[in-house]
Amino acid sequence: MENYLGIEIDKTSKRIIKIFVVFFVSIFVLTILYLIINSNELVKQQLLSIERYTRVIDIYNNKKEHNFPYVKYSNGTQKILEFPYQIGDSVSKSKGDSIEYIFRKDSIIKNNYFEEARTNGFLK
The missing domain is CATH 1.20.5 (Single alpha-helices involved in coiled-coils or other helix-helix interfaces)
Structure with a gap:
């Protein structure tokens, strides 16, 4: 054939x-x-698995990434802005914990990663 x-x-x-x-x-x-x-x-x-102990030093629009807002941390890492951080915020998240703590002036803000993932449709 x-x-x-x-x-x-x-x-x-x-x-x-x-x-x-x-x-x-x-x-x-x-x-x-x-x-x-x-x-x-x-x-x-x-x-x-995320572990982060750092401070927010800059928030900017990344022109290389279609002007998405990015955050720059004091440890040199740069990530897409997923939470409304402010410059000067201290961010603390332990490995194995789903809560990220944001220390801002006289307050502590809890950012629950699981709840954020549910609202964004990543978890059911």
Whole structure:
């Protein structure tokens, strides 16, 4: 049998190709199912693994990232602004805790990462 490219494929080769395609499609489907089933747990683990003890030194629009607001911390890291920090805020979050504490002047603000993820649709 000859296909439109002029390459002749016999029946055993067609069978091997079909098995190969079914194998990779099944791996793809199983991976998608795994991610759907475990997505909440993966997001929780990522949020719990964050550790941050620093101070906000600048808030700016990053021109390289379509003018999204970014925050610059005293430890040199720069991240997209996910919480309405103010310059001078001290940020404290322990690994394994879902609460981030923001020390601002005479007040302490609690930012619950899990609640933020739920409101943004990352957790169910």
